[in-house]
Amino acid sequence: MKQKAGRGNSKAVSYNKWGYIFLIPFFAVFIVFQFVPLVSTVYNSFFENYRSGLIQVGPNFIGLENYKTLFTNGELLTYTKNTLIMWVMGFIPQIIVSLLLASWFSDQRLRLKATSFFKTVIYLPNLIMASAFAMLFYTLFADGGPINLILMQLGILQEPFKFFSSIWGSRSLVALMNFLMWFGNTTILLMAGMMGIDPALFEAAEVDGATSTQVFWKITLPLLKPILLYVMITSLIGGLQMFDVPQILTNGKGEPVRSTMTLIMYLNNHLYSKNYGLGGALSVCLFIITAILSLIIFKVSGNDKKAR
Amino acid sequence: MKKRVLSALLSTAMVMGLLAGCGSSAADAPAADTSAGTEAAATTEAASDEGAAVAAGDEGSVFNIYCWNEEFKSRLTDHYPGYEEVDGTTGKIGDVTVKWNITPSKDNAYQNNLDEHLLTQADAAADDKIDLFLIEADYALKYVDTEYTMSLADLGITDEQLVNQYQYTKDVVTDSNGNLKGASWQGCPGVLIYRRDIAKEVFGTDDPAEVQKKVADWDTYKATAQEVKDAGYYMTSSVNDTYRTYSNNVTSKWVVDGKINIDDNIMKWVEDSKTMYDAGQIANTTELWSDDWSKGFFQDAKVFCYFGPAWFIDFSMAADTEGSVANAGGWAATEGPQGFFWGGTWICGATGTDNPSLVKDIMLKLTTDETIMTDIVKADNDFVNNKPAMAAMAADTNYKSAVLGGQNPLRMFCTGAESVDLSNQGAYDQGCNESFQNAMKNYFDGNATLDESLEIFYSSVEEKYPELSH
Numbered sequence: 001m002k003q004k005a006g007r008g009n010s011k012a013v014s015y016n017k018w019g020y021i022f023l024i025p026f027f028a029v030f031i032v033f034q035f036v037p038l039v040s041t042v043y044n045s046f047f048e049n050y051r052s053g054l055i056q057v058g059p060n061f062i063g064l065e066n067y068k069t070l071f072t073n074g075e076l077l078t079y080t081k082n083t084l085i086m087w088v089m090g091f092i093p094q095i096i097v098s099l100l101l102a103s104w105f106s107d108q109r110l111r112l113k114a115t116s117f118f119k120t121v122i123y124l125p126n127l128i129m130a131s132a133f134a135m136l137f138y139t140l141f142a143d144g145g146p147i148n149l150i151l152m153q154l155g156i157l158q159e160p161f162k163f164f165s166s167i168w169g170s171r172s173l174v175a176l177m178n179f180l181m182w183f184g185n186t187t188i189l190l191m192a193g194m195m196g197i198d199p200a201l202f203e204a205a206e207v208d209g210a211t212s213t214q215v216f217w218k219i220t221l222p223l224l225k226p227i228l229l230y231v232m233i234t235s236l237i238g239g240l241q242m243f244d245v246p247q248i249l250t251n252g253k254g255e256p257v258r259s260t261m262t263l264i265m266y267l268n269n270h271l272y273s274k275n276y277g278l279g280g281a282l283s284v285c286l287f288i289i290t291a292i293l294s295l296i297i298f299k300v301s302g303n304d305k306k307a308r
Numbered sequence: 309m310k311k312r313v314l315s316a317l318l319s320t321a322m323v324m325g326l327l328a329g330c331g332s333s334a335a336d337a338p339a340a341d342t343s344a345g346t347e348a349a350a351t352t353e354a355a356s357d358e359g360a361a362v363a364a365g366d367e368g369s370v371f372n373i374y375c376w377n378e379e380f381k382s383r384l385t386d387h388y389p390g391y392e393e394v395d396g397t398t399g400k401i402g403d404v405t406v407k408w409n410i411t412p413s414k415d416n417a418y419q420n421n422l423d424e425h426l427l428t429q430a431d432a433a434a435d436d437k438i439d440l441f442l443i444e445a446d447y448a449l450k451y452v453d454t455e456y457t458m459s460l461a462d463l464g465i466t467d468e469q470l471v472n473q474y475q476y477t478k479d480v481v482t483d484s485n486g487n488l489k490g491a492s493w494q495g496c497p498g499v500l501i502y503r504r505d506i507a508k509e510v511f512g513t514d515d516p517a518e519v520q521k522k523v524a525d526w527d528t529y530k531a532t533a534q535e536v537k538d539a540g541y542y543m544t545s546s547v548n549d550t551y552r553t554y555s556n557n558v559t560s561k562w563v564v565d566g567k568i569n570i571d572d573n574i575m576k577w578v579e580d581s582k583t584m585y586d587a588g589q590i591a592n593t594t595e596l597w598s599d600d601w602s603k604g605f606f607q608d609a610k611v612f613c614y615f616g617p618a619w620f621i622d623f624s625m626a627a628d629t630e631g632s633v634a635n636a637g638g639w640a641a642t643e644g645p646q647g648f649f650w651g652g653t654w655i656c657g658a659t660g661t662d663n664p665s666l667v668k669d670i671m672l673k674l675t676t677d678e679t680i681m682t683d684i685v686k687a688d689n690d691f692v693n694n695k696p697a698m699a700a701m702a703a704d705t706n707y708k709s710a711v712l713g714g715q716n717p718l719r720m721f722c723t724g725a726e727s728v729d730l731s732n733q734g735a736y737d738q739g740c741n742e743s744f745q746n747a748m749k750n751y752f753d754g755n756a757t758l759d760e761s762l763e764i765f766y767s768s769v770e771e772k773y774p775e776l777s778h
Contacts, residue, residue: 050774053450053735054423057775075767143592143600165593165753251595252415253746256755258764269771272416272739278774 045280050273058277066281075266076282080289082171082254083262086246087239089175094183095231101183102190103216108199119191123184130181134248137177138164164250167259174246174260178239186231193227194220229301233294240290243268263289368434368662371406374422374441376413380653383493386687387680388673404666419447426456429660438658440667443490445480445652445730446738452481452489453735458657459487463668469676473693476728481654490654491675493684495693496617497724498552500644501625503633504713506612507640510539516715520642523613526580529645533589536612542591545604545611547581547752548745549596553615555741556648558732562740568769568778570744570762571732578748578758585752593752595745605632617650618691618721627711637713643720647727691721698722736773743768 045066049059070076101122105115112118125133140147141163148160163169197220205215221228243264246254252268254261263286270279375381384391384406385399392400399406411421425438443451451457460470470478470488474495481490500523504514511522522532533543544550554577560569584590591611594600604611605626616624621641627634655675657667673680681692685701689709692698701707702718709717747765750756756764766778 051423052773052775054426054454054456056427073767139599142598143594144603145599162753165749165755167755255746255749256753257750257760266771269768270774272772273774275771275774 041280041283043280044276045284047277047280049277050275052273062277066277067285069278070281070285076263076285078258079261079263079266082259083240083242086171086174086178086242086260086262087236089171090178090182091235091239094179094186094235097179097183098186098190098231101187102194103220105187106191106194107212108202109212119184119188122187125180126182126185128181130177130244131248133177133181134245137173138249141173165256167256170250170256170260174242174249177245177249178242181245182235182238186235189231190224190227193224196227197223225301229297232297232301236293236297237290240286240293367404367665368437368439369404370435371401371404371439371663371666372409372435372437373406374409374411374418374425374438375653376411376418376442378410380442380655381408381410383674383684383688384670387683388670401666404663413444419450422451426451426658429456429658432660434662437660437662439661439663440670441656441658443481443654443656445649445654445733446741447735448480448490448654449483449733449735449737451656453483456659457483457489458659458661458664458667459483459489460491460657460671461487463657463664463671465491465668465671469672472678472695472697473675474695474725474728476649476725476730477652477654477693479730480652480733481656490656491671492652492654492693493674493681493690494619494652495691495698495721495725496619496649496652497691497721497728498615498617498620498644498648498650499641499717499720499724500613500615501621501639501641501712502613503611504638504640506536506539506541510536510541510612514640516640516642519640520644523642523644526576526645530580530584530589533584534587537587537589541610541612542604543584543589543612544591545609545614546592546594546596546598546601547585547590547748548594548601549590549613549615550581551577551741551745552650553644553646553648556728556730557646561732561734562736563734563776566776568740568766568776574744578751581748582752593749602626605629605634607631607633607636607638615644615648615650618689618717619651621709621711621717622689625711634711637710639712640715641712641717641720643724647724649724649728691718691725695722698725736769736776739772740769743772 044059046061046063047059048057048062048065050057104110104112105119139145142148143160143162143164148157151157152160161169163173201219201223202215205219210218241264242262246260246262247265247268250260252265254265263282267279267282267286270282373380381399385393388401390401391406394400394405397408397410399408409421411418413419422438422441425432426441429437441451467488470491473491477492477495478488480492482488502519507514507519511519513519521528522535523529529543536543554573558571558573560571562569562571581590585593591604592600603609604614606629608631614620614625621634621639625634625639626632629635633639655671657664657671661667675681675693678694678697681694682697682701684690684692685697698718699722702716702722705716707716707718708714743765747761747768750764751758751761770776770778
């Protein structure tokens with residue numbers, strides 16, 4: 001009896017060891033590809049380090065000079081605003097449509113046919129490369145492109161509407177593309193959340209005579225909160241890092257009037273001159289902005305207070 | 309057998325080179341230097357190839373060429389004696405393997421790639437060193453004004469050998485100390501290309517000499533634009549069409565003492581374009597090469613003229629497409645309000661190359677050999693960088709441009725090439741010109757005031773070149 005217990009103990013210890021061994025790959029990858037770059041970004045942000053033509057300038061330590069440049073020219077604020085505006089414009093329709101679709105797909109009473117076909121179809125836009133998708137939109141919405149031709153032939157427009165010369169026109173296009181690309185993904189996530197809700201609750205509600213609207217607002221939504229929060233935070237982080245769509249759509253310029261210039265596009269501009277100093281400072285700011293916004297969402301949604 | 313013919317060719321080339329460079333010690337010195345440096349490698353092969361070893365035995369066995377498209381490759385394949393194509397990215401000149409490193413210039417990719425390799429050139433293995441690379445005028449000084457580019461004198465090319473080249477093509481690749489560091493086989497003087505049918509309808513004639521009177525300077529050009537507009541047409545497709553004509557005729561540089569400087573002539577472009585665009589005389593504000601811009605190449609469009617050089621007329625105006633004006637030979641060319649140039653490719657030797665005599669030979673053959681250059685005109689319709697060859701072609705009544713309805717535009721190009729003045733170019737030109745056109749689009753579109761657009765221009769340039777201010 002005693003012996004048995006002893007053996008059991010030693011077994012537990014050796015299992016622990018394996019646990020750590022299996023964690024090593026993750027930590028190795030994390031340190032090499034995430035932690036080291038993160039630290040070196042912060043380190044780089046204190047240096048003047050760029051290339052002018054073929055001449056390398058620096059690295060010279062200049063303290064907080066890069067941050068001063070960023071904050072004094074006021075552009076950081078503009079591009080943060082642009083990024084957030086385009087994210088919100090895309091996210092609101094995205095979350096509404098996704099919630100609607102997810103509740104339809106997961107609703108047993110509707111008995112929808114060919115759900116897996118439609119699930120695949122709505123996910124498809126996400127599989128197209130963002131750059132290819134942006135090129136397509138660029139051609140479709142060009143001043144003399146098919147969309148304008150159709151609108152003119154239908155008599156809706158007298159003259160072609162210049163989407164890429166209009167601030168809200170081009171912002172809407174970016175938002176529309178992000179919406180189209182991501183609503184499928186969000187739908188799948190929300191559906192997974194809804195299917196995880198105990199069916200007994202729905203049945204009980206049904207027995208009590210709740211309408212489907214009531215079921216949605218009183219049962220589905222509150223129980224979906226953790227997933228919704230996850231969707232919001234990942235989408236926010238993805239939105240702040242918005243780059244490929246506006247970059248390709250506006251040819252890297254963020255025109256008109258730099259109103260579609262996102263933070264990462266701004267960062268990319270600094271890489272033209274290999275400006276690692278200013279680029280690093282900008283990345284650090286982006287990191288802080290993302291952290292703050294995520295915290296705000298976390299607090300506002302009340303998830304920090306162990307609701308259940 | 310083939311090899312012997314090649315050896316004979318190469319040896320004559322060398323002897324000719326020596327004779328041409330007679331009396332100048334510069335021609336011999338670097339060749340001697342390099343042969344001493346690579347002596348060990350040379351002994352085995354030089355023995356078998358004897359005198360013909362100029363480009364083959366004495367030097368490195370791999371010749372790396374950096375460029376951004378197939379143009380130079382096809383010139384070398386078609387016109388350089390002894391070049392044999394092996395496959396898409398390699399070729400052979402004698403015993404030397406030619407390796408092509410082609411990176412498209414979109415989004416600065418070509419320059420980024422070239423920069424990385426040039427900066428590590430000193431430490432690279434002999435076979436990996438860049439031997440020859442190509443540059444464009446817009447950013448020529450970025451490379452020319454550094455140690456990474458060899459001067460032609462060091463390669464053993466003398467001024468006398470280049471005497472037939474147009475001066476502006478030399479100005480582009482002259483560094484701040486006056487050293488010539490590259491050579492081009494092309495000249496790209498631009499002309500005004502107009503539609504014959506519209507000219508006939510509006511002015512009653514499509515004769516280039518008569519139309520020239522209508523566009524002789526910017527004031528008459530603007531007056532004509534109104535005439536064209538009243539007849540229901542647009543003068544140009546985009547506001548950016550005329551940009552080069554203004555920007556090539558500036559009186560100051562983009563950057564003066566580390567500060568961004570906007571020349572009066574550039575501001576004149578803004579003013580003129582804004583007035584004309586607001587008056588409906590210009591169709592659009594799009595970038596060059598966009599779909600909306602190139603719609604004007606077709607019969608059903610309403611665009612009266614474009615500005616462009618020889619390559620533009622032959623390769624860019626959709627001449628092969630049914631329904632285009634070029635396909636029907638409906639364009640004609642005239643000098644236009646001011647001289648300008650557009651494009652062109654320069655050949656540069658990279659410092660540290662292990663094949664200097666091959667670099668030299670390629671430069672001499674392609675940019676100074678009158679026979680080869682005349683062949684290029686005939687085969688490829690290029691405007692070559694050789695005054696006598698072009699003068700002869702200009703006088704040739706048999707030479708006709710199909711796109712221009714049988715007109716021989718070469719005389720105009722010749723005059724244009726002589727008149728281009730590049731004394732105000734600088735290393736920042738490419739970045740500044742791009743940013744300026746992008747920023748001004750906001751002003752033309754009415755999305756921003758002139759001052760706001762200028763602010764956008766300044767911040768865009770300062771992002772590209774952090775050392776500048778305004």
